[in-house]
Amino acid sequence: MLLPNHRVEIVQYCRRMQADGLTVGTSGNISVRSGDHIAITPTGVAYENLTAASICVVDLEGRPVEEGLMPSSEVPMHTSVYAQTDALAVVHTHPLYATALSTLVDELPAVHYMVALLGGPVRVAPYATYGSVELADNSVRAMEGRFGVILQNHGATTYGDSLAAAYTRSIYLEWLCRLYHQARLLGEPHILPPEEIERVGRMLGSYGPAAGPPPAVPRPRGEAADDPAGHR
Numbered sequence: 525m526l527l528p529n530h531r532v533e534i535v536q537y538c539r540r541m542q543a544d545g546l547t548v549g550t551s552g553n554i555s556v557r558s559g560d561h562i563a564i565t566p567t568g569v570a571y572e573n574l575t576a577a578s579i580c581v582v583d584l585e586g587r588p589v590e591e592g593l594m595p596s597s598e599v600p601m602h603t604s605v606y607a608q609t610d611a612l613a614v615v616h617t618h619p620l621y622a623t624a625l626s627t628l629v630d631e632l633p634a635v636h637y638m639v640a641l642l643g644g645p646v647r648v649a650p651y652a653t654y655g656s657v658e659l660a661d662n663s664v665r666a667m668e669g670r671f672g673v674i675l676q677n678h679g680a681t682t683y684g685d686s687l688a689a690a691y692t693r694s695i696y697l698e699w700l701c702r703l704y705h706q707a708r709l710l711g712e713p714h715i716l717p718p719e720e721i722e723r724v725g726r727m728l729g730s731y732g733p734a735a736g737p738p739p740a741v742p743r744p745r746g747e748a749a750d751d752p753a754g755h756r
Contacts, residue, residue, distance in 0.1 A: 566593035597655035
């Protein structure tokens with residue numbers, strides 16, 4: 525079995541993704557790259573039923589290299605991110621607040637300095653049918669210079685140099701979207717200027733395509749810091 529350790533890691537994060545409210549049902553997908561191979565979640569399998577053997581392995585063109593389940597319908601988006609960035613892991617989610625904002629705005633502004641972990645304000649990619657090359661192209665264009673993208677009327681995608689980094693960015697992106705939503709309920713939030721986001725990014729050591737994993741994710745009081753636990 526190819527990439528056994530990556531398969532186990534993907535299963536662990538899939539269960540955590542569901543527990544963290546980043547997806548619903550069988551939606552969302554996760555992949556990890558190792559050399560010329562990509563381990564990726566299968567399509568249409570409930571997260572609680574995933575095992576290491578369930579995880580698919582494809583080449584950099586998205587072609588299966590082992591017999592098994594059918595890989596995620598979003599293979600084109602994952603392979604495009606790997607082709608256009610230095611990503612080693614990609615996390616695609618359907619979180620409530622990011623998806624809600626995707627129907628209303630063209631960009632998540634710098635409502636908090638932690639947007640620096642995403643490389644700056646997060647753009648919303650134009651809508652395209654899930655699983656399509658058009659969606660993949662829209663995603664990587666809107667992701668230029670960023671570690672994440674919001675997909676119009678769809679969800680969000682983040683990447684990193686490890687699955688931990690990519691996943692943490694997904695958590696932060698959803699938190700930032702929720703923060704912006706809450707602020708807009710009360711009025712017009714102050715937006716931080718680009719120079720402040722650049723300054724914070726340098727301080728965090730994570731601004732730009734060569735960034736390492738971001739710091740630990742802030743969670744609501746009383747919630748465990750590490751909770752192990754759709755189309756896909």
